[in-house]
Amino acid sequence: MDGTLVDTEPYWIRAETELIESYGGTWTHEDALEMVGKGLWDSAAIIQAKGVELSADEIVHRLTSEVRTQIEQYGAPWRPGALELLRAAREAGIRAALVTMSIRSMAQDVVDAAGFDAFDLLVTGDEVAEPKPHPAAYLKAADELGVDIADCIAIEDSVTGVTSAHRAGAIVIGVPNVVSLHDAPTDVLLPSLTEIDVDGLIRLASERAAGTAAAENVEKERA
Structure with missing residues (x-):
């Protein structure tokens, strides 16, 4: 879905960056690309390693809520075709x-x-x-x-x-x-x-x- 049907990867990258930076960490574009296609709970473990002191479930909830909010605000950007x-x-x-x-x-x-x-x-x-x-x-x-x-x-x-x-x-x-x-x-x-x-x-x-x-x-x- 993400990246194939709808171009929501920028939404995910923004959500990841904001969450990690809120805990004083850094999140590069290369870091974000490593997450593309991964399961959310696998991604949560990577984010925890960056210093985010939340449970995996809390991270998944935070990221998903932020991306859903962006979809609501800016729409689902369907990929061409x-x-x-x-x-x-x-x-x-x-x-x-x-x-x-x-x-x-x-x-x-x-x-x-x-x-x-x-x-x-x-x-x-x-x-x-x-x-x-x-x-x-x-x-x-x-x-x-x-x-x-x-x-x-x-x-x-x-x-x-x-x-x-x-x-x-x-x-x-x-x-x-x-x-x-x-x-x-x-x-x-x-x-x-x-x-x-x-x-x-x-x-x-x-x-x-x-x-x-x-x-x-x-x-x-x-x-």
């Missing part, structure tokens, strides 16, 4: 899950801001035991959708998110925002979501299915 692709996918009958390490209340804010029923379900950071880059969140989404993860396409903007989706077994489209994905395990790397449409998604899924079938035939011939 995001809403258009979501809407086209829904019109084509493609099922969709939002897999994010943000908590459900914040994810719901963003989903509501879309103005239409964009997702069949949400899997959020406060609902999984293992955050990204662990594959648990994507596997949970596929299971709840009732589909094989190998038939799913994940769209991610962070190395952590791409790694999570790749480990789960999904087809991975990387759309970098504030961090580079050149060394990340993507199947397709795009500069923007304006570069992909529903036909492109279907083609990717068909190519994966054809490749899997071909590999299975080779194995049968060897057997």
Whole structure:
């Protein structure tokens, strides 16, 4: 969600910086980039190490509240092509899950801001035991959708998110925002979501299915 659908990373960086500086610490842009895509409770541990004397739950609450306030004040800044692709996918009958390490209340804010029923379900950071880059969140989404993860396409903007989706077994489209994905395990790397449409998604899924079938035939011939 953050950085892929909506460009909220600047909101998070501002919230992190203000919190850490309020405890006399310093927070560089490089520090902030290291947090992109991480689970909130993992991020809280890093912030505690910077001298913030709050519990992990308190840090998550503070950061999330600040980001939600910024979304309320300034809006959800949708990334180019995001809403258009979501809407086209829904019109084509493609099922969709939002897999994010943000908590459900914040994810719901963003989903509501879309103005239409964009997702069949949400899997959020406060609902999984293992955050990204662990594959648990994507596997949970596929299971709840009732589909094989190998038939799913994940769209991610962070190395952590791409790694999570790749480990789960999904087809991975990387759309970098504030961090580079050149060394990340993507199947397709795009500069923007304006570069992909529903036909492109279907083609990717068909190519994966054809490749899997071909590999299975080779194995049968060897057997």
